[in-house]
Structures are given as structure tokens and as C-alpha cells.
Amino acid sequence: MRVIDQLLQAVRGAAVYNPEVQVAPACILWPDHDRQWEAVIPRLQAELPELFVLGDYAPEQRTGPAIWLRCVVAGKIEEVAPPAHRPPILYLPGVSRQDLRAIESCPEPLKPLAELQYRGVIWSQINAKDWTILAWLKTDQGGLGLDVAQDQEARKAMQLALYRLLDEEVERLRDKRLDKDYFNTLLTGGDPVRDLLQWLDQGENFLADRNANERQAMVEVCKSQLGFDPAKQGILAGAARLASRQGPWQGVWERFCEAPLRYPGIPAQIRKCQPPSGSLVWLTAAPVNHGWPQWNESQENILRRELQGLAEVAAPAARQKLAELEKQHGFRRELVWAELGEAPLALALEHLAVLAGITASGLVAGTAADLADRYGQQGWQADDALLRALAKVTAPADLAALTAAIRAVYLPWAEESARYLQQSVAAAGYPGGSIVTRKVAPPQPGECLMFVDGLRFDLARRLQSMLTAKGYEIGQRPYWVPLPSVTATGKPAMAPILASPELGEGTAGYNFEPMTSYLLRKLIIEQGWQILERNDNGDGQGNAWCEFGDIDHEGHGRGWKLARQVDPLLEEIRDRIMALLAAGWGRVRVRVVTDHGWLLLPGGLPKIELPACLVDSKWGRCATIKQGAATDEHLYPWYWNPEQQVALADGICCYRRGEEYAHGGLSLQECLALELSVRRSAETPEAAEALEFTDIVWKGLRCTVAVAGNFAGLTLDIRRQAGDPASSVVVGTKGLKSNGTASVVVEDEELEGQEAALVLLTADGALAAQVVTVIGGAK
Structure with a gap:
């Protein structure tokens, strides 16, 4: 009551x-x-x-x-x-x-x-x-019989906070000491730390929205609990104490770190403060430094210089240096500055360290098949790490530092593996074969073939993880793409058409195109296949062909910036596959294939000269030589007409200057692809059914839950509509701790008393469990 x-x-x-x-x-x-x-x-x-x-x-x-x-x-x-x-x-x-x-x-x-x-x-x-108010709260006979302080400050705070005290549950008050701190905290809305952080963030604008009683209550709570007088000492003194995190301010700092994006002005306030003289050694990682953005900036500057210095270092030494830098700076990814986007190099360093570790093990040994096997087991992770590192930076200075590190360890590794593959092919032939050796397996009724332009091996593995997280069964098969590794050659070879050697006879290699797009579509339809346009998922009957070409388009248009677009593009592909499966193609499978991979190197691939007078057509990594022209370029048979020879650039070189993204040549990244076969899972994992909310506690607008069952990797959110992520009402979602608990804060005080859905989410955002709750707790 x-x-x-x-x-x-x-x-x-x-x-x-x-x-x-x-x-x-x-x-x-x-x-x-x-x-x-x-x-x-x-x-x-x-x-x-x-x-x-x-x-x-x-x-x-x-x-x-x-x-x-x-x-x-x-x-x-x-x-x-x-x-x-x-x-x-x-x-x-x-x-x-x-x-x-x-x-x-x-x-x-x-x-x-x-x-x-x-x-x-x-x-x-x-x-x-x-x-009196005090008498009625304290007296047993006719009153509530509560433990109430009787000093003058408590009496004053009690009267000011009376209108909020009326809504408190009496039973919850019986085990509390109702003193000035309690009443002042109640007057500030039950969350004085939040008010303090909002004041540090917004300054006088925050106080202008509070009445005199609430402002005074905040001052009294700060004086009592933090030894700090906001009215007299001011915002900058508070910002400096927050950064120092001493004594009771550690709790305030932890609260700031829970949702730093809610207080965007606080870092700027801290930057206005001078760290206490002699208390900081900026070159160390001492915890006393961690609250100061100036220190984090100095660490980023140090890391930037170290990475830039790798431009003149041999690959083995550069890899060792990256491992050392990861030990020195890796912990900064756990600090608030990383969440605020102020430690991009520390975030990228995680992937640079992976890149250094993978490239330390060479791929060159044995046959082309051995090379492909080692790349499929772990080599692809180097390309994946390179993209993930690039995705973390935006500033030109950070990109320059990252470029120096990547070129120091990745370029020689990729160059070595490409030249070894080229030597193997020169000696034993290309393992991808040609139109002469092509074998087309008959399609299974109900199979949908999805062609994704430029789905490189590492991207296919990332897509595989996304689909597996959704509960789908994935089969995989590595294969060699047709030469040269360009869409004009590879796409028709992946299409469901019954080809024969006659198809390539007399076909010229100019532009590496055996047929027009119109003819390709015509042949697909003649084989009895449907062609599904971008927004058409079909009905699951017969066989279907569909396409997705944005990866290669973005690569040619954006260069290294493709790294930032990879996950959104793959999510779009994943969603299309899921839609196809839902439309009925899942009775058999959705088979995902590609035409080629690509090389990406910030700063540009090495340039190799090929005079224009010698070629009929020249792309980034491949060219057709004029009839009768003499050249030292390595020539390879064209997939669609082995009698027609095409020139492929040595190593990972490029015929055009400044190209960061290119394909058409002979390398593992360009030529080894991964076919995915996606099926719907037979049953839903039992883990989701084992979840149980064992406790839900509201303290003001903060909700703490405890969960039993298989809760590993789950995240807590509160939403107005359980299935709508946009209806979330919390400052930030939180992952469940190892003990199955998590705590979130509702941002809007006006929502108190309203019903909402408390939901648990899997890593890919799917609902794992939900329960109805009342924001602020049921009265």
C-alpha cells in the first residue's frame, strides 16, 4: 500500500x-x-x-x-x-x-x-x-512508525519531497532510514547520479528545466554523498572529479560508462580540465589515466605513429611489432572511449593482430590444391581481418597509419601466395578447367540458384555465419572460378545453361564476354528456369535464378571504403535468402554461387606496365593481347575458348595505377570461391525454450533482471512492441552477465507506469524470450 x-x-x-x-x-x-x-x-x-x-x-x-x-x-x-x-x-x-x-x-x-x-x-x-509530517511518518500510534531522521535538514527535505513520498510503497520504506539523503534523492526523481550526469552534460540548460526545490535537492545530495557542491564549485570541477574517479565518484563514472552516448557533452567538459599536477604519467596505462579523454588521445597518437613507422619495416618485424602493440593498447577497447568512437585505432588493432598472426604462416607449399586447402582452413581470415580493420577508421590520418601496417604484413604475403599459385598453374594447368572440361549437374526440382557478383571467399564465410546464427543448415563447397576472374566470363559459367565446347568456338576474348546479357537470360529461360527479379521471391515451384550485384559495384566505386559496407550488404543477401526459403525454395535448397573474388589493398595495388599499343582490351588485372604482338606477359587460356590466350598480371600487380580494388587476375583471393547450400533447419533449438525470468526488480526507471537457462550471448531490452527494435525505450541494451543478470535504464520518465515488453535477444537480434512488465514497477 x-x-x-x-x-x-x-x-x-x-x-x-x-x-x-x-x-x-x-x-x-x-x-x-x-x-x-x-x-x-x-x-x-x-x-x-x-x-x-x-x-x-x-x-x-x-x-x-x-x-x-x-x-x-x-x-x-x-x-x-x-x-x-x-x-x-x-x-x-x-x-x-x-x-x-x-x-x-x-x-x-x-x-x-x-x-x-x-x-x-x-x-x-x-x-x-x-x-506534522514528521510525527505522522514516525509515530506508531496513528502514524506509519517509520525510521525517520529528526534533524533540521531532514525535516526540510522531507517537506519538499512529500509529494513524491506519497507514491512510495510503505512496506519498502520500513527497512530504510529516511534521512535528508533519502528525501533529496526522492525529490530528484530517485536517481541523483543521473541528474548529476545530465547537469555535467547540459550545464545550465539542465537546471533551467528544474524547479528550485529539485535544484536544491540535487545540490544537497551531491554535498552529502560526493562531497561536492555543484552550486559553488561548478561544472568543470565536477567534470574533473568524474574523470579522476576517486572514492564515491567511481560509481558515478561507472554509471556514465553504462550509457555514454546519452551524455555527449561530458567528454568536452573533461577536456577543459587540467589533470591534477603529477598524478598522471601519460605514457603509461595506469588506471588513474583511463577517465581522461586527453590520455586516450595521446595513446591513439602514439599508436598512430607506431603504425605509420611500419612502412619501413620488414614483414616479420612488423608482425612482431603489431603483436606488441596489441598487448599495449588492446585493453583500451574495453574503455568508454572506444564506445564513443574515440579509439578507432585501438579497435582496428584487434584485427591487425589477427592479420599479423595469419600472414606469419605462409601458404606456399605443394600443389594448387594444397594451397587452396590451407587458404580455406585459415588463410581467408587474413583477408577478413584486413576488411574488419579498415571498417573501424574514417579519418585520413588513421587510414594512412592503417595502410602502412597492412602493406607491411599483408602485401608480401598476398604477393607470395599469388606468385606461387601462378607458378603451379604454369606447370600443371589451372584447376578451374575450361568449357571443354565443364560438367553441369542436373538441378533438383525446387532448387533456387542465387548468383552474387563478387562474393569473395571470406565474405562467403561471414555470410555463412550470419545464416547459421539464424538457425539454417549450411553446406559449403570450394571451387575455382573461370579465368579470367571477371563477371563477363564467370557469370555465364555459373548460370544453369547446358554449355558445350561449341558454345565457345570462334568466340573472341575481347572484353572476355562469351555472350550478351540478353542471350544469357534467354538461355536460362529456355532451360526451364524462372528468373526472379530483385523483389520477386517466387513460389518455390520448379527452379529459379536470381542475382545480387552490389558487392562488386561498391568495390569498384568505393575502393577501400567497401570495408564499411560489407556487413550491410551481406545482411541484405542474408535477408533475401531467408525470404526465398520462406517462399518455398527451402524444400530443397538455395544455392549461392559467385563469379569471382577480388584483391583489395589500401594505397593501391602495385603497378605493372603493359603498353596500350599491345592490347585490344585491358582491365585492372587482365588483358587481351593483339594478334601478332610480342609481350613478356604470362598468357593463360580463356575459359570459354582455350585457343584464345589472355594476359594476367604477375603477383598481385595491376595494369592501372592507384587501383585499390581489382580483379581479373590469378590469385587465391580472386579465383578460389565458396559455394553455399542453404536449407531450413529441421527444428528450433531447444535452448530458447529453456529460458526463464527468475527475478525482475525496478528501482525508479532502472530494471534489473535475472535469467535462468541457456542465456549465453543474450541481450536485454525493453520495448513498447516486442518485435519492433525501433520501439525500444532504454538508454542502451545490455548483454547478460555470466551470472544471468543485466540492468537497463528507461530514458523517458513519462513512460513510468506504462506496460512494456521485457525481451531477450540473440546476437543477430532475434527474440529469445519476452515477458510483460510495468515501467517503474507495478504500484
Whole structure:
């Protein structure tokens, strides 16, 4: 039961009488000489239709002078008559019980009420004194019997916070010490740390939205709990204490770190402060430094210089240096500055360290098949790490540093593996074969073939992980793409057309295109296949062909910036595959194939000269040589017409200067692809059914939950609509800790008391469990 409910019962309880020996009281008088209750009377009038107030004449507010109140008691004012079954309650601000008892000295305006003390009853303490707030909260007889501090500061805070105290649950108050800190905390909305952080973030704009009582309460809480006076010491002093994280400020700092994006102005305030003299050694990783953005910036600058210095270092030494830098700077990824986007190099370093580790193991040994096997097992992770590292940076200076490190360790590794593959092919032939050796397996009814332009091996593995996380069964098959590794050659070879050696006879290698797009579509349809356009998922009947070409398009258009687009592009492909499976193609499978991979190197691939006078057509990594022209370039048979020779650039070189993204040559990255076969899973994992919410606790707008079952990797969120991520109401979602607990904060105070869905999410955002809750807790 709430405090207000107990108060209403107490006031109304004054009218209880024994009908055997008494008549019903005409009214209940509520004297309040010090006007302690006056601030909450409007709230009580909303709950007590029989409550009237002594004051200026305002009948619409159930307020009027003594003679008007006398008429109310007499039932002469019908428009404001109290309920028939309840006696009127007359609240008398500024009037004490003694003022009514001394009739001869009673002020003239009060005399119409004096006789009511005999026909009515007075709500007062057992000792006949007026009920003060402190007395009613503290006293066992007629009050709540709570543990309340009695010092002057507590009394003052108590009166200011009374209107919020009314909504507190009495049982929750019984084990608390109600002192000035409690009342001030209650007055600030129950979350003084949040208010302090908002003040540090917004400055005077925050205080302008608070009334004088709330501002003073925040000051008093800060003085009491943090030894800090915001009114006198100011924002910068508070920012400096926050950064120093000493004593009770550690808790404030941890709260800031929970949702730093909610307080975007705080880092700028800290930057205005000078770290305490002698307390910081900027070249060390001492924890005392971690709260200062200036220190993090200095560490980023140090790391940037170290990475740039790798431009002149041999690959083995560069790899060792990256491992050392990871030990020195890796921990900064766990600091708040990484979440705020102020440690991009520390974030990229994680992937640079992986890149260094993978490239330390060479791929060159054995046959082309051996090379492909080692690349398929772990070599692809180097290309994946390169992209992930590039995705972390935006600033030109950071890109330059990253470029130096990548070229130091990746370029020689990729160059070595490409040249070894080229030597193997020169000696034993290309393992991808040609149109002469091509074998086309008959399609299975219900199979959908999805062609993705430029789905490189590492991207296919990343897509595989995305689909596996959704519960789909994935089969994989490495294969060699047709030469040269360009769409014009590779796409028709992947299409479901019954090709024969005659298809390539007499076909020229110019532009490496055996047929036009129109002819390709015509042949696909003639084989009985549907062609699904981008927004058409078909009905799962027969066989279907669909395409996705954005990866290669983005690569040619953006260069190294493709790294930032990889995940959104793969998510789009994943969603299309899921839609196809849902449309019925999952009865057999959706088979995902590609035409080629690509090389990506920030700063540009090495340039190799090939005079234009020698070629009919020249792309980034491949060219057709004019008939009769003499050249030292290595020539390879074209897939569609082995009699036609094409030139492929040595190593990972490029025929064009400054190309960061290119394909068409002979390398593992360009030529070894991964086919994925995607099927719907037979059954839903049982892990989701084993989840159970064992505890849900609200403290103000903070909700803490405990979960039992298989909760590993799950995230807690609160939403207005469980299935709509955009309806989230929390400052930030939180992952469940190892003990199965997590805590989130609702951002909007106006939502308190409303129902919402408390949901648990898997790593890919799927709902794992949900339960209805009331924001702020049920009253």
C-alpha cells in the first residue's frame, strides 16, 4: 500500500464512531498551523471528494472562507456537496487546534468553524497535537512508525519531497532510514547520479528545466554523498572529479560508462580540465589515466605513429611489432572511449593482430590444391581481418597509419601466395578447367540458384555465419572460378545453361564476354528456369535464378571504403535468402554461387606496365593481347575458348595505377570461391525454450533482471512492441552477465507506469524470450 493510501485511511479514520453511544460526526477538522501539508492538498483532493480547504473563495477548487465551509457542512451548497456517506473533511492551513479551542480569542474569520469542534472530530495525534509530517511518518500510534531522521535538514527535505513520498510503497520504506539523503534523492526523481550526469552534460540548460526545490535537492545530495557542491564549485570541477574517479565518484563514472552516448557533452567538459599536477604519467596505462579523454588521445597518437613507422619495416618485424602493440593498447577497447568512437585505432588493432598472426604462416607449399586447402582452413581470415580493420577508421590520418601496417604484413604475403599459385598453374594447368572440361549437374526440382557478383571467399564465410546464427543448415563447397576472374566470363559459367565446347568456338576474348546479357537470360529461360527479379521471391515451384550485384559495384566505386559496407550488404543477401526459403525454395535448397573474388589493398595495388599499343582490351588485372604482338606477359587460356590466350598480371600487380580494388587476375583471393547450400533447419533449438525470468526488480526507471537457462550471448531490452527494435525505450541494451543478470535504464520518465515488453535477444537480434512488465514497477 502506498503512503497516500495510508494517509487517506488515517484522515477518514478520524470519523469512526460507536453508533451505540455517539452520533455521526458532522465533519473532520484537519488543523495545520505550520502549513506542512498544504503543498499536497490538491493531490489529496483528487482522491478525497469530501476534502474542502479554508481559504479564498474558489468553489471550483473546493476552497472558501469559514462561513462557506460551514454552509458546506450544513449541506446548503449543492454544487459542491460531499458524498452522502462521508462527512466533509475541512483542511485548515495556518490554523492550530488551540486556535479553535480558545473561542473567546479565536480570530473573527474562524469563529463560524469553532463550534464544529464539538459536533465534528479533529484529526490529531493521541496527545491532541496537530499532525506534522514528521510525527505522522514516525509515530506508531496513528502514524506509519517509520525510521525517520529528526534533524533540521531532514525535516526540510522531507517537506519538499512529500509529494513524491506519497507514491512510495510503505512496506519498502520500513527497512530504510529516511534521512535528508533519502528525501533529496526522492525529490530528484530517485536517481541523483543521473541528474548529476545530465547537469555535467547540459550545464545550465539542465537546471533551467528544474524547479528550485529539485535544484536544491540535487545540490544537497551531491554535498552529502560526493562531497561536492555543484552550486559553488561548478561544472568543470565536477567534470574533473568524474574523470579522476576517486572514492564515491567511481560509481558515478561507472554509471556514465553504462550509457555514454546519452551524455555527449561530458567528454568536452573533461577536456577543459587540467589533470591534477603529477598524478598522471601519460605514457603509461595506469588506471588513474583511463577517465581522461586527453590520455586516450595521446595513446591513439602514439599508436598512430607506431603504425605509420611500419612502412619501413620488414614483414616479420612488423608482425612482431603489431603483436606488441596489441598487448599495449588492446585493453583500451574495453574503455568508454572506444564506445564513443574515440579509439578507432585501438579497435582496428584487434584485427591487425589477427592479420599479423595469419600472414606469419605462409601458404606456399605443394600443389594448387594444397594451397587452396590451407587458404580455406585459415588463410581467408587474413583477408577478413584486413576488411574488419579498415571498417573501424574514417579519418585520413588513421587510414594512412592503417595502410602502412597492412602493406607491411599483408602485401608480401598476398604477393607470395599469388606468385606461387601462378607458378603451379604454369606447370600443371589451372584447376578451374575450361568449357571443354565443364560438367553441369542436373538441378533438383525446387532448387533456387542465387548468383552474387563478387562474393569473395571470406565474405562467403561471414555470410555463412550470419545464416547459421539464424538457425539454417549450411553446406559449403570450394571451387575455382573461370579465368579470367571477371563477371563477363564467370557469370555465364555459373548460370544453369547446358554449355558445350561449341558454345565457345570462334568466340573472341575481347572484353572476355562469351555472350550478351540478353542471350544469357534467354538461355536460362529456355532451360526451364524462372528468373526472379530483385523483389520477386517466387513460389518455390520448379527452379529459379536470381542475382545480387552490389558487392562488386561498391568495390569498384568505393575502393577501400567497401570495408564499411560489407556487413550491410551481406545482411541484405542474408535477408533475401531467408525470404526465398520462406517462399518455398527451402524444400530443397538455395544455392549461392559467385563469379569471382577480388584483391583489395589500401594505397593501391602495385603497378605493372603493359603498353596500350599491345592490347585490344585491358582491365585492372587482365588483358587481351593483339594478334601478332610480342609481350613478356604470362598468357593463360580463356575459359570459354582455350585457343584464345589472355594476359594476367604477375603477383598481385595491376595494369592501372592507384587501383585499390581489382580483379581479373590469378590469385587465391580472386579465383578460389565458396559455394553455399542453404536449407531450413529441421527444428528450433531447444535452448530458447529453456529460458526463464527468475527475478525482475525496478528501482525508479532502472530494471534489473535475472535469467535462468541457456542465456549465453543474450541481450536485454525493453520495448513498447516486442518485435519492433525501433520501439525500444532504454538508454542502451545490455548483454547478460555470466551470472544471468543485466540492468537497463528507461530514458523517458513519462513512460513510468506504462506496460512494456521485457525481451531477450540473440546476437543477430532475434527474440529469445519476452515477458510483460510495468515501467517503474507495478504500484
